[in-house]
Amino acid sequence: MGRLSLTLAIGDYEHTRDIATGQVPVQGVSLNVLNLPPEEAFFRFSFFREWEVSEMSMGKYVSLRSQEDNGIAAIPVFPSRVFRQSMIYVREGGKIDRPEQLKGKRIGVPEWAQTAVIYSRGYLVHQAGVPLASVEWVQAGVNEAGRVEKVKLKLPEGVRLRPEPQHSLNDMLLAGEIDAVLSARPPRGFGRGIRRLFPDCEAVEAAYFRETGIFPIMHVIVIKTEALERHPWLAMNLYKAFEEAKRRSVERLSDITASHAPLAWLAPYTERMKALFGEDIWPYGLEKNRTTLQAFVDFAFEQGVCHRRLELEELFPKQVLTSFKV
Structure with missing residues (x-):
């Protein structure tokens, strides 16, 4: 059985680049990656759904879910987080x-x-x-x-x-x-x-x-529901790949042996971030982000972006809400 062919549209991020280059494969998937600026990716995916997996605005996503548009589902992977x-x-x-x-x-x-x-x-x-x-x-x-x-x-x-x-x-x-x-x-x-x-x-x-305790989440990774229904394993396999790419990125940024970006004091800065945010400076998953996500869906409902109040568990497929232990 051959690998599933999919296209992912995402910005050119240091912490996702190993997926784009193929250094971190998505198990069972042959991935074509389009590196697009956020505005273009959001516009084309929102209106035309041109590819199966996409970076998407968190605001657009929760608004669609609140209006019972279940054509896409997110995994708790957040490529962009920015205080505003x-x-x-x-x-x-x-x-x-x-x-x-x-x-x-x-x-x-x-x-x-x-x-x-x-x-x-x-x-x-x-x-x-x-x-x-x-x-x-x-x-x-x-x-x-x-x-x-x-x-x-x-x-x-x-x-x-x-x-x-x-x-x-x-x-x-x-x-x-x-x-x-x-x-x-x-x-x-x-x-x-x-x-x-x-x-x-x-x-x-x-x-x-x-x-x-709010570390604002800007963007999320979404998958067409029709792809998930045909291949329910896809959500967790994508999630695992994004986690591994992020782990490798933070490891590079923490390395004091050589410069991995044209910035002085990059490794000490990474250590400062760990002092503020904890060892996982860029957490994925629902539980590690519950405070931020709850605040966000509350804001979105108060402001009329969400048409009803959402429960956080509605945002993600059940297969990525828990993980196995060994």
């Missing part, structure tokens, strides 16, 4: 210096359901005391006009969201037509009229983790 206090942008020379000052202001977002934006709004609501309904929300492309939402929303009562298809958030912020931007991708004017709200964002984000 660093993605709150304001005008240089403006009067906004603290997050609580965003109450009553106009805030631009590239998509309401963008994962990074969901986490940022959760921070503003729960840590900074900025109610969703106190803000005039504006949706537009970050640097180009014409960006649209990719999932159906169910906005809470009193929340105002205005699409601006003819403008970009970058231009509106520089022109004073909005007061802040929440965006995973920096506006083009960053450093040239636009600045971060938090200059020392790493310290703010580390404090947020210590306070909440």
Whole structure:
């Protein structure tokens, strides 16, 4: 019996690269890998489902699950995790210096359901005391006009969201037509009229983790359900391969013998991350990520990205929720 032929679309990550190069095989699978930027992979997979396995926005995924779209299923592998206090942008020379000052202001977002934006709004609501309904929300492309939402929303009562298809958030912020931007991708004017709200964002984000235990998950690996139904072993075999690729990556980054990336003090930095996050600095699996995932689905429901409140066990196939012991 030959190996199953599948295509995986994913960004070019250090901790998944050994899968892309074939150094870490997926047992039983002949894998064709497309290295695509996140926006392209999400757009093509969301609308056209062009391949069987894909990196996907966590926000889009939970929204679809909440609307009973079971055409895809995720495994608890998270290629991208980024703290998002660093993605709150304001005008240089403006009067906004603290997050609580965003109450009553106009805030631009590239998509309401963008994962990074969901986490940022959760921070503003729960840590900074900025109610969703106190803000005039504006949706537009970050640097180009014409960006649209990719999932159906169910906005809470009193929340105002205005699409601006003819403008970009970058231009509106520089022109004073909005007061802040929440965006995973920096506006083009960053450093040239636009600045971060938090200059020392790493310290703010580390404090947020210590306070909440939330290490924001941006992206997840999803599989077409039809492929899983035909090959139920696929979910765990993919999961194991991603775990091994990540283990090898962290081992390289921890090696003090040679430089594995063009960065000084990389190994000591990795040790700093272990001091903050624990020995597994980039955990996969449900249980190790329960605090983060629970906060995220709660944020998504509160913000109208999820149409109903989700249980975490709904997100992943049962075969990847437990593992064998020897």
